[in-house]
Amino acid sequence: MSAHTTASGSTWAPSSRKPPLRARLLRASWRGLPAKRHDIGWEPGLVVPAADGSPLVTDHYFPRAEGDFPTLLVRSPYGRGLPWSPMYGVLFAEQGFHVVLQSCRGTGGSGGTFHLWRNESSDAQATVAWLREQPWFDGKLGTVGPSYLGYVQWALAREAPPELKAMAVQVGLHDPYALFYEDGALRLDNSLAVGAGMTYQHQGTGPFLRAMLRLRRRVRTAVGTRPLRDGYAPALGGGIPWLDEVLAHPDARDAYWQGADPGEAAARRTVPTSLVTGWHDALVDQAFVQYARLRAAGCETALLVGPWDHTSALQQGWPEVFTESLAWLRAHLCADPSGLRPTDVRIHVGGGQGTWRDLDAWPGQPAVTSWFPASGGYLTRQPPTDSAPLASFRYDPADPTPSVGGPLLSGAAGSRDNTALEAREDVLTFTGPPLSEPVEVVGPVSAHLRVHADTGYADVFTRLCDVDPQGRSVNVCDGLGRLRPQDGRTARLTVPMSATAHRFAAGHRIRWQISGGAHPRYAPHPGTDAARVDATEFTPVRLTLHADSALLLPQGAEDGQEVTAAP
Known part of the structure; x- marks a missing residue:
């Protein structure tokens, strides 16, 4: 293929290879996406030196056209094949971007050893230094990606290079501790899902599918093993050093977690950032923290919250998510704001058919x-x-209250029928009368509780549900709090229950559900002062709710404008 000339007059001879066939076939199957603008090329297997010199294997996707194009950096611990190749390499290159898709240290053929967060800032900076040497790099850089691919964006923005002009964080992570723990309670389901994903997904589709099938077959044994620490290895095909470290450090104040969250420092750099999440995304609360930090710092920020969980945002919601991110990156890297929404925030209001609503904040x-x-x-x-x-x-932690739906990484996430769960003797429900008119709950939900625990050690799981005229109870949002002995056996506690945008229809009823846990979403409290992952003896606890407890619901939205179509 002949050399390309950039607007600055430099030339480079791009590869004539087309993207992998599987990537092109998957790309061809998607509907509802913007029309492509360019044919594209592919340079696979480039080697970029990490901060310690380890080789980071990198693929380069690019438009087959003359002139300058901005660059998107996508760093992934999940490999560079499906679905990342078509979703990010192919689609964004077709729209006029150089896309640098790189395997993080210790994954996807890259050298060194993977750690959950320690190397991402320095390796990202090393990659930007490499980009500066490329003849096709025009000095304008953006980042994009979901989940841990969001974490590496925050890690780069901690000490943002001058070239970084925009970020598009989709169902993204910034706080590893909060991924694994809630108020000190181990998020067991998340821990197993992350362990499998980080260990096997970068090895390819076959190894990853086999790993997930093994986990599905052995998950019941894994979560029922005593001590819990010994149960995960057979389900995940062996021990995982970084996961062992996570399990050994349940306290957020432990020095182990120092520096793990780059989000606060990144927010001070005020890189224009688009945030996408879903109401049942396991990382939805992290997105709201990110948004609040950025707004407080005066950073240009957009927020899209859809009717999705962590996975469906990148499947059923992909046309909306891709379009949102593309518009943001074009506006800040290509000086083309034509695709931006009229307001900074768009949320999906659930209940019934659901509607989209534009908000100023x-x-x-x-x-x-x-x-x-x-x-x-x-x-x-x-x-x-x-x-x-x-x-x-x-x-009884030996027969823990099961989890049903909610914000998870696994396929069990989302709104689910809670009727069978609520029939259990270890679940309390309090239900309002049929509504004479619709009630909208829009914003953060919380519970003020006065609870007595006869052992002094317990969790309290609290959930908001929507009960239809037929009696079917569906979860809306929830949260977990922990009783501590220093608070006394009768304690007051406030439990954040995440946020929602949900319309309770006329004739429906509002229900408050309370229990002592949700297993295996959370590791059960052993009823003693033993660490959850080390406990071998379980002690049942009797929990008593007092009348001066309250469920706090934010009602309505200010200055909201309904939109009939998805973004």
Whole structure:
């Protein structure tokens, strides 16, 4: 192929190879995407030196056209094949970007040893130094990608190079601790999913599928083993050193986690950032933290929240997610703002068919209403007259309350029928009357609880549900809090329950669900002061809810504009 001339007058002789056939076939199967602008080429197997000199294997996708094009850096621990090659290499190159798709250290053929976060900032900076030497690099750099591919974006932005002009973080991670723990409780389901994904996905489709099938066959044994620490290795095909370290450090204040979260420092660099998440994404709360940090720093920021979980955002939601990210990157790297939304925030309001709504900011200033539990399992707006014990249940960690749906990494995520769960004796429910008119809950949900634990050691899982006229109860949002002995056996605690945008239709009822856990989403509390992963003896606990507890619901949205179509 003949040499290309850039706008600056430099020339380079690109490879004449086309992207892999499997990538082109998958790309051809997608519908609802913007029309391609360029034929593209592919330079596979480039070697970029990491910060320590380890070879980072890198593929380069590019438009087959004369002139300058900005560059997108996509760093992945999951390999450079499907689906990353067509989703990022092919699609974005077709739209007029050089795409540098790189395997992180210790994955996908790259040298060195993978660690969950320690090398990403320095290796990203080393890659930018390599980019500066390439004849096709025009000095304008963006980043894009989901999940851990979002983490490496924050890691680069911690000390943002001057070339970095925009970031597009999709269902992204910035805080590894919060991926694995909630208020000190191990997110067991997430830990197993991340262990399998990080270990096998970069090896290719075959090894990854076999690993996931093995995990599915052995997950029940893995989560039921005592001590729990010994259970994961057979399910994941062997021990994983970095996962052992995670399990050994459940305290966020431990020095082990120091420097793991680059997001706060990155926000101060004010790189224009687009954030995409879903209401049932396992990382949805991290997206809201990212948004709040960026807004506080005065950074140009956009937020899209769809009706997705972590996986479906990149499958069913991909046309919306890709279009959103493409418009943002074009606006900031190509001086073309024509595809941007009219407002900074777009959310999907669930319930019924659901609608999209444009907002100037998230979450605005919604009015917060309190709902109170009452005798007989009722939920009412009438405040209690005392703080007397109201209802109790026995939680047995040897037979833990199961998890149903919610924000997970696994395929069990999302809204699910909670009817069978709520029939268990270890689950309390308080249900309001049929609504005479619709009620919208838009914003962060929380619970104020007064709870007595007869052992002094317990978790409290609290969930908001929507009950339809037929009695089917579906989860909306939830959260978990922990009772600590220093708080006394009767303690007050506030449990954040994430955020939502949900419309309870007329005739539906609002339900508050309370239990002692959600397994295997969270490792069960052993009922003692033993670490969850080391406990071999379990002690049942009786939990008693007092009447002066409350469910706090933010109602409505300010200045919202309905939009009839997806973004």
